[in-house]
Amino acid sequence: MICDAINMWLVIVPMGVLAAFVFKWPVMVVYFLLNLDEITKLPAIYIHYKKYNWVKNITQ
Numbered sequence: 001m002i003c004d005a006i007n008m009w010l011v012i013v014p015m016g017v018l019a020a021f022v023f024k025w026p027v028m029v030v031y032f033l034l035n036l037d038e039i040t041k042l043p044a045i046y047i048h049y050k051k052y053n054w055v056k057n058i059t060q
Contacts, residue, residue, distance in 0.1 A: 003044050004037075012037045 016034045019025045048054070 003041055007037055007041050
């Protein structure tokens with residue numbers, strides 16, 4: 001949740017606002033930029049996944 005919130009409000013939304021209102025890019029380009037949030041989150045999520053802190057042993 002923290003990764004989603006930080007990525008959305010500090011990266012994706014400002015990038016979308018700049019693209020739409022400052023650079024006046026077409027709607028399809030702005031839409032594409034707003035959908036890049038999954039790709040920009042990927043490094044942080046992959047690092048978290050490889051640490052295996054999220055695994056809980058429920059068999060004991």
